[in-house]
Amino acid sequence: MEQLLIILVPALPLLSALVNHLASGQLGQRVAKLSIALAVLTFVIAAVLLAQAMAGNDSNQVALGSTWGILLADPLSTLMGLLIAGISLIVRIYSVRYMIEERGYGRFFMLLDLMTATLLIMVAAGDLLTLIIAWHLVGVLLYFLLGFDSRSKTAYRYAFWTLITYRIGDIALVLAAALLFHAFGTWTLTDIFAQITENPGAHRYFGFALEELVGILLAIAAFARSAQFFLHTWLPYSMDGPTPVSALMHAGIVNAGGFLINRFATVFIHTDSVMHLLFAVGLITAIIGSVLMLTQNDIKKALGYSTMGQMGFMIMECGVGAFSLAIYHLIAHGLFKGTLFLGAGTVINEARKSDGVPKDKLYTFVVEHRIAKRQQPWLLMAGITLVVPIIILFFAHWLVAQDFFQKQGAIVLLFFGWVTGAQLLFTTYRMGAQNIWRLVGVIILSFAIIVLGYALISHAFDLFLYPDPQFSSQIHSAAGIDVFWFDVLVVLTTAVIVGGWLLKYYSEQNRLPGQDKIGQLWTSFYALVSREFYMIDIYARLTRMLLKAAARLNILLRWR
Amino acid sequence: MSEVLLLLVGLFLPLFPLSMVFNEVFQRIRVASLRVVLLLIWPQIGVVIAHTAGVEIPSWLIFWALATAALYGFRALALREVGLWTSFIATSAWTILWLTVDSRADLAQLAVYALALSAPLALLALLSGELEKRFGAAYTGLYGGLALSLPRLSGVLVVVILAIVATPLFPGFVVMMAAIIESSSQSFIAAVTVAMIWLLWSWAGARLLQGIIVGPAQEEATADISVNSTWVYAAVLILLVVSGIYSIGSL
DSSP: OHHHHHHHHHHHHHHHHHHHHHHHHHHGGGHHHHHHHHHHHHHHHHHHHHHHHHTTOOOEEEESSSSSOEEEESHHHHHHHHHHHHHHHHHHHHHHHHTTTSTTHHHHHHHHHHHHHHHHHHHHBOBHHHHHHHHHHHHHHHHHHHTOSTTOHHHHHHHHHHHHHHHHHHHHHHHHHHHHHHHHSOOBHHHHHHHHHHSTTOOEETTEEHHHHHHHHHHHHHHHHTTOTTSOTHHHHGGGSOHHHHHHIIIIITTHHHHHHHHTHHHHTTOSSHHHHHHHHHHHHHHHHHHHHHTOOSHHHHHHHHHHHHHHHHHHHHHTTOHHHHHHHHHHHHHHHHHHHHHHHHHHHHHHHOOOOOOSHHHHHHTSOOOOSSOOOHHHHHHHHHHHHHHHHHHHHHHHOTTGGGOHHHHHHHHHHHHHHHHHHHHHHTSOOTTHHHHHHHHHHHHHHHHHHHHHHHHHHHHHHOOOHHHHHHHHHHHOOOHHHHHHHHHHHHHHHHHHHHHHHHHHHSOOTTHHHHHHHHHHHHHHHHTGGGHHHHHHHHHHHHHHHHHHHHHHTTTO | OHHHHHHHHHHHTTOTTTHHHHHHHHHHOOOHHHHHHHHHHHHHHHHHHHHHHTOOOOHHHHHHHHHHHHHHHHHHTTOOBHHHHHHHHHHHHHHHGGGTOSTTSOHHHHHHHHHHHHHHHHHHHHHHHHHHHHHSSOBTTTSOOHHHHSHHHHHHHHHHHHHHTTOTTSHHHHHHHHHHHHHHHHOHHHHHHHHHHHHHHHHHHHHHHHHHHOSSOOSSOOOOOOHHHHHHHHHHHHHHHHHHHHHHTTO
16 A cells, blocks of 8 residues: 555656647646645645654565655654655645736646655665656756746746756766676665675775765756756746746745765765865855855845855765755755745835835845944843854753764754854844843844754754664764864864954944955945856856857867 | 767767768758658668677767767757757767767667657658748747747647657656766766756757747748647657656656
C-alpha cells in the first residue's frame, strides 16, 4: 500500500499534466479545477507518507526500472515532498484567477503540473540517474514557465540566464554521478552510501579522494541551483515571469541546493575542505544578497536579493554542519517568501494609492534616518546589547543539547544569533520612543521566543532527519577546523564587531576625526552596490565577446 | 591501411577539417527530404567503418574529436540560419561518438547512438523546410513571434530542439551520459569537455528558439502546419522519448 502511495505522489500531477494537454480544448478553464483537485490529493498522500515517517516507520522505496526509477520514502524525501505539494497547491489556487486573462491558461497549468511532478521525483529520487533527470528537467521547465509570455523578449532573456546557470549545475551533478558510478558500479544511492560508509577514502581520482572531488562537484550543483555568489545573477532578474512562478521558484525550487547537500550527507562527512567551502560561499552570498536587497527600489527585485541572502545563509548552515537546520530554514523561507510574492501585487497596488506608512517615530528613524536627540546612557545600552542576547542564546541551546559548546557549528550559529540580536538592540538605542525600556523589553521577549522556537524546532528536525547521533556528530566534525584557529577566529571577529559598535556609540555623541572621508567612502560603496558590483555588466560583456568570437570563427572558416 | 580507414571514419564522424566536407555537402542540398536522408545515413557509414575495421583509436584522436565537437558547438552560438545550425550541431554531436567507438562496442548499439543523435536533427531539417516554404528562409530574428502565429509548428520546434540538445528522456541524453561515463574513466578533462559541449548545445538551442518563437505575433496571417503533420511529428517524438526511457536502463 505504501509503495502505491509513493508512486502516486508524482504520478498524480503527471496525470493532471497529461489530461490538461490532451483535453484543454474541451475542458477550457476547468483545467484549473482538475489540476487543483489532483494537487489536493497529492498533498494528502504526501502528508500521509510524512506522518508514517514521523511515526517511525522504516524508509521504503519503489523501483520502477532495473537500474533507475527508484523512488524513496525516507524522512528527507517525505518532508520535502509535503513542502513541494503544499506550495504548488497554493500556487495553483492563486493562479486560477491571476492567470485567467492570459493566453495559454491550460498550458500554464500543464507546465505547473509537470514542474510539481518533476520536483517531487527529484526529492524522492533513490538513484543517481533519476536524480539527474529530474534535476535537469526542473531547469528546462522553469525556462518555459519564466518565459510563459512568448511575446516578452525580456522574459525569455532572463529565463535564458536561469537556464544556462542551471545547466552549469547540471553538468557538475552529472560529473559527480559519473565518478560515483565508476567507483561503485551502481547508480543506487543507498548502495553507494553503504559502500562509502564501509570503506571511506578507498577511491582516488586524479590525485583527489573521491569524496572530496564529488563533494566539490555537488557543491557547485547546489551553488548554481541556490543562486550562490558568482552564480546568482539570474535570480533577481527572473521576475518578468508570472508572479505564481516567482512564488514557486523562490519557495520550492531555488532551495534545492540545501536538499542536495542533505541527500549526499554521507559524502560530505568524508570530505576535508568542502564544508569550509560551503561556509565561505554561503557567508559571502548571505552578506552580498542582503546588502543588495537593501538598495533595491523594486519590491520584487528586493525579494529576489532577499532570497539570495537567505539561500546564502542556508548553504552556510550546511557549511557549519547544521544540515537539518538548513532544511528547517528552507521550509520556513519557502513559506514566508511564497506568501510575500503572492502578496506583492496587492501591496504594489495599495502603495500606488497610498504608501500606508504612518509618519511616526519609526518612520522618521528608518526612512529618514533621524536619530533620537535624547538617548539612554550608552554604557548601559552597550552592556545590554552585548550580554542579553548571549544569555538567551546559551540558555536555548543548553535546553536542547547540553554539549552544544563542543560543536563549532553551533558556536558559529550562536555567534550569528548574537550579532543579530545585539544589532537589533543597538539600533533601538538610537531610535526615539516614548518608553524605550518597554520597547527594549518587547524586543528581548520576541528575540527569546524566536531563539527558543528556532532551537527547539531545529533540534526536532535533527532528531527526525538524522536520528543516529554518531552520524550527526560526524557531520559536525567534518565541518570543524583546528580548535586553536577556531578560537582565534571567534575572538578576532568578536573584537572587530564589538569594537565597531563601541565606536559607533561613541561617535554619535563625540565627533570623530576623518568622518567626512568615511562618508565619501560610504557613497562610493553605495555606487558599487547600486550597480550590483558590476556582475551583470561583466557577464553581459563576456557573453558578447564569446558570440563575437564565434561569429569571427565562422567567417574565418567560411561557414563550413 | 589503418590510417586510410581512420581518415574515412574522420570524414563520416566528421573531424575538423574533414568536417568541412559534410557541411559543404549539406549546405549544397536544398531539398529537406534529401537533407533528412543525409543526416540519417552519414554517421551510420562512419560507425560501420569504425566498427568493422576494428582499428585501435589513439587517445590523441579522441581529444581531436572533442576539440571538433567543441569548435562546432561554439560556432553554432553565432548562427542564425537554421540549416547551418543543423549541420554544425550534427557535426558537433557525431564527433562525440568517437568516445563510444572502440573494438569492444556493439555495432547495433553504436548505430542506435548515431540514430539517437541524427533523428531529431532530421526532424529539424523538415521543420526548416516548412519555415522556408512560408517565409522564404529559415532564419532566427527575421520574423519571430511564431509561438502566437504558428503555434503547432512552434510547439513541435520546441520539442525537437529539446531532443537535439539531449534533454533527459530523449535518446541523445543517453548518448551524452554514456560519453561522459566513458571519458571520466580515462580523463577528467575529457569528461568536463563533453559536459561543456553539452552546455554549448543548450545555449545554442535556446538562442535558436528565442529567435524564432519569441516576440509579438506576425501581422500577416501564415498557415500553420496541418493537424495531421503535427500528429506525425508528435508520434516520432513520442517514439524517441519511449526509446530514450528504454535505453536509460542500459547505462
